Amino acid sequence: MAAVRSAVLPNPEATAALAAALAATAPPGAVVHLQGDLGTGKSTLARAWLRALGVTGPVRSPTYTLVERYPLASGGEALHLDLYRIGDAGELEFLGLDDADARLWLVEWPERGLGALPAPDLEVGLVVLGQGRACRLRFRTAAGDAWVAALDEQRRLRGVPEP
Numbered sequence: 001m002a003a004v005r006s007a008v009l010p011n012p013e014a015t016a017a018l019a020a021a022l023a024a025t026a027p028p029g030a031v032v033h034l035q036g037d038l039g040t041g042k043s044t045l046a047r048a049w050l051r052a053l054g055v056t057g058p059v060r061s062p063t064y065t066l067v068e069r070y071p072l073a074s075g076g077e078a079l080h081l082d083l084y085r086i087g088d089a090g091e092l093e094f095l096g097l098d099d100a101d102a103r104l105w106l107v108e109w110p111e112r113g114l115g116a117l118p119a120p121d122l123e124v125g126l127v128v129l130g131q132g133r134a135c136r137l138r139f140r141t142a143a144g145d146a147w148v149a150a151l152d153e154q155r156r157l158r159g160v161p162e163p
């Protein structure tokens with residue numbers, strides 16, 4: 001049973017704040033699928049997440065490279081994938097992605113790599129809502145269950161109202 005949470009994100013700063021909260025509570029090796037049409041804020045969320053993990057250099061869109069890798073100060077690396085332009089999911093095998101060393105997977109357009117990607121601990125669905133965005137979080141695995149509990153606790157401590 002997936003745990004579901006939702007949030008209204010009135011501006012890009014709200015998307016970045018959500019990313020920081022997720023970064024602070026994610027289990028090691030978390031696999032995150034970022035779903036939503038072009039322009040819904042997937043890259044905004046990914047960039048803010050990487051920044052929250054201490055990435056200071058440029059965060060480039062992996063639109064053409066399919067993957068960008070970021071070594072983390074805490075060890076291992078974060079993988080940011082954008083599969084919008086992938087031909088077929090088999091292309092992922094040639095990237096030689098090492099699941100073992102990946103501390104985090106942030107995957108835009110994961111539906112184009114299905115079968116060749118690890119199963120998501122969290123699916124983030126983004127849609128346009130007025131001038132802002134609405135977001136739905138689905139926590140799917142056992143690691144996801146612990147994650148949502150940590151996220152709820154963090155929100156409670158900060159006094160942020162539940163959506």
Ligand SMILES: Nc1ncnc2c1ncn2[C@@H]1O[C@H](COP(=O)(O)OP(=O)(O)O)[C@@H](O)[C@H]1O
Pocket residue numbers: 009010011012013014015036037038039040041042043044045108131132133
């Ligand atoms: N919560 C939000 N409210 C309003 N605009 C947003 C929000 N999040 C992101 N944006 C804006 O939407 C635009 C597209 O964002 P981007 O992250 O590139 O989308 P995607 O990767 O899904 O195509 C950017 O101009 C970004 O600043």
Ligand SMILES: [Mg+2]
Pocket residue numbers: 042043044061082108
């Ligand atoms: Mg993008």
